[in-house]
Amino acid sequence: xxxxxxxxRYLITVTGKKLxxxxxxxxxxxxxxxxxxxxxxxxxxxxYSMNVEVTDKGDVPEGYKVSRKEKRNFPLILESPSPxxxxxxxxxxxxxxxxxxxxxxxxxxxxx
Amino acid sequence: DQQVKQNSPSLSVQEGRISILNxxxxxxxxxxxxxxxxxxxxxxxxxISISSIKDKNEDGRFTVxxxxxxxxxxxHIVPSQPGDxxxxxxxxxxxxxxxxxxxxxxxxxxxxxx
Numbered sequence: 001x002x003x004x005x006x007x008x009r010y011l012i013t014v015t016g017k018k019l020x021x022x023x024x025x026x027x028x029x030x031x032x033x034x035x036x037x038x039x040x041x042x043x044x045x046x047x048y049s050m051n052v053e054v055t056d057k058g059d060v061p062e063g064y065k066v067s068r069k070e071k072r073n074f075p076l077i078l079e080s081p082s083p084x085x086x087x088x089x090x091x092x093x094x095x096x097x098x099x100x101x102x103x104x105x106x107x108x109x110x111x112x
Numbered sequence: 113d114q115q116v117k118q119n120s121p122s123l124s125v126q127e128g129r130i131s132i133l134n135x136x137x138x139x140x141x142x143x144x145x146x147x148x149x150x151x152x153x154x155x156x157x158x159x160i161s162i163s164s165i166k167d168k169n170e171d172g173r174f175t176v177x178x179x180x181x182x183x184x185x186x187x188h189i190v191p192s193q194p195g196d197x198x199x200x201x202x203x204x205x206x207x208x209x210x211x212x213x214x215x216x217x218x219x220x221x222x223x224x225x226x
Contacts, residue, residue: 040121042114042201042216042218043156043201043216044216045214048212050212058213092155094212099144099146099161099212100146100161101158101212101214102158103155103156105153
C-alpha cells in the first residue's frame with residue numbers, strides 16, 4: 001500500500017530534550033516536506049526537500065533541523081524543544097513538480 | 113501575514129443541501145490551487161484542484177470555482193452528505209523554484225447534519 005508513515009504518533013516530552021520524528025514514504029517520491037498545524041493558522045511548512053541531500057527552509061524553520069540521506073526518509077529533528085513547538089506535525093511527499101502531496105497521519109507533540 | 117485565508121472557521125449545513133467553502137488569497141503569483149479534506153486523527157487528503165488558467169473544475173459532487181480578478185476561490189459540495197463532515201483546507205502553489213511548496217489557509221470545519 002502506498003503510504004507516508006510517521007513515528008511516533010504521539011509524544012510528550014520536556015523542554016530541551018532532543019527528539020526526532022521519523023517520516024518514511026514508499027512511493028519513490030522526490031519531494032518531501034514537513035508541516036505543523038496550529039489552530040487558525042492551517043498548515044505551515046517547516047522544511048522541504050526536493051531530492052536526496054537537497055533541503056531548504058519553509059516558512060517556519062526556526063528550532064528545527066532535517067536531513068535527507070535516503071530518498072524514502074525525511075526525519076524532523078528538534079535539538080532543544082520548547083513549549084511553543086507543541087503542535088500537530090505532518091510529513092508529506094509527492095513526485096517532483098506534481099502539486100498534489102500525500103500526507104502522513106500526523107504526530108502530536110507536546111513539550112512541557 | 114497569511115497569504116491564503118479561509119474566513120469562516122466553521123460551516124453547518126443540512127444533508128442534501130449545498131455546502132460552499134470560501135478561500136481568499138493575496139499573492140498574484142499563485143498559479144495552482146488545491147483543496148484538502150482532513151478527518152480527525154488522520155492526515156489531509158487531496159480532494160480537488162484547479163489551475164489558474166481555468167475558472168472551474170468539477171469532480172463528481174465537488175466543484176471548485178476560481179475568480180482570479182477577485183483572488184477568490186470556492187469549493188461547492190452538492191449534495192452534502194454526513195460523511196463530508198471534516199476540516200477543509202485551501203492551498204495554493206506559487207510558480208517559483210521551490211517546486212511543490214504549498215501555502216495553506218487556516219481551514220474550515222464543515223458539519224453536515226443528517
